[in-house]
Amino acid sequence: MSKRNTQEAKRAARERLKQEREQQAKREKLRRQLVVALSAVGVLAIAAAIGLAVANAGGGGDETDWEAVSAQLEEDGDDADYPVPAHASGEGGLTVLIGDENAENTFTLYEDPRCPSCAGFEQNVGPAVHEGIDNGEFNVEFVFGTFLDNGPNGGTGSKNAVSALGAALDVSPEAFLGFKDALYSEDFHPGGGRDDFGDDDRILEIASTVDELDGNQQFEDAVRDSTFAAWALKMSEKFDADPDVSGTPSVKLNGEMLDTPQDAAGFRALFEANRK
Known part of the structure; x- marks a missing residue:
């Protein structure tokens, strides 16, 4: 049995999660105090001071202790209760x-946020998917995996992005679709196995x-506080x-697995050949 599965490891993981949240709260308090204290100083000086203070307080990267979240879900089992x-x-x-x-x-799309092929699919086929949704021809269920975090390059970007997608969905379905499109866009998708999505600041930039989502405090708080981390793992x-x-x-259509189309025309042909 691995150390992670022991009761002691679970207690330690929960304690780390508690400490992480306390540290984040301190960083946010420090940020607010600095903004007030330096309000009379030039904008560049404020930005530099806040950035330095938050960096020294341990900010940046993925704020989630995924091991702790996983351990809590495992301990709770079928009784797991999460946002x-x-x-x-x-x-x-x-x-x-x-x-x-x-x-x-109903189409069901299975994707991993870090997957380069998924990015290509969304860029080439995504507009046709949007059109079909808008026209009421079909609805779409999205199911997200995070297996690329366990690949040779490691990281937490897939989990962190799915958690952020949950935060966007919490705002609205439109915000969810817009954020998903941005994650997979040519401008922002990292490709090459990089773990850009494992950085909360990068997630918020996208x-x-x-x-x-621009300037949406509800969304930012959910990302920073890892509100939907457990949901992402589930x-x-x-x-x-x-x-x-x-x-x-x-891709599935009405529960049947189909060959994945490579462009909008292929997607339309697939739909017409297999629709009810």
């Missing part, structure tokens, strides 16, 4: 269904390009539990 984003549904709040819930056809478990899915991106 679920608004606009999520289903068992455990793990159904992210976008579009008319009464649409006759989110600032989405109208509903979402990853849902992805892993599907026996039909062996990689990303994967």
Whole structure:
């Protein structure tokens, strides 16, 4: 049995999570105090002082202690209780269904935020997916995996991005779609195995390009406070539990696995050939 699975490790992990949240609260308090104290100083001086103070307080990177969150979920088992984003549904709040819930056809898309092929799919096929949702031709369920965090390059970017997607969904379905598109966009998707999404500051920078999330304190607090970290891990478990899915991106239509289209025309042809 690994150390992580021992009761002592779980207690230690929970303590680290508590300390992490206390440290984050101190950093935010320090940030506010510095803004007030330096309000008479030039803008550049304020920015430099705040940046230095927060850096010295341990900021930057992914603020989530994923080991602690995982240990708590494991200990709670079927009784696990965790924050679920608004606009999520289903068992455990793990159904992210976008579009008319009464649409006759449902696509299910399986993706990992760090996956380069998923980025290509979203850039090439995404507009056709949006069009079909807007026209009421189908709705789309999104299921996110985080297996690339366990790859050779390691990191936490997939988990952190899924948690942030939960924060965006908590704002609105439109904010969720906009943020998802931004994550997978040519401008922001890291590719090459890099772990850019494992940095909360980078996540917020990307989110600032989405109208509903730009300057949205609710969203920023959820990212900084790891509000939907447990939800992200449970979402990853849902992805892993599907026996039909062996990689990303994967596509189902009305529960049937289909070959993944490479462009909008292929997506439309796929839909027309398999729709109800």
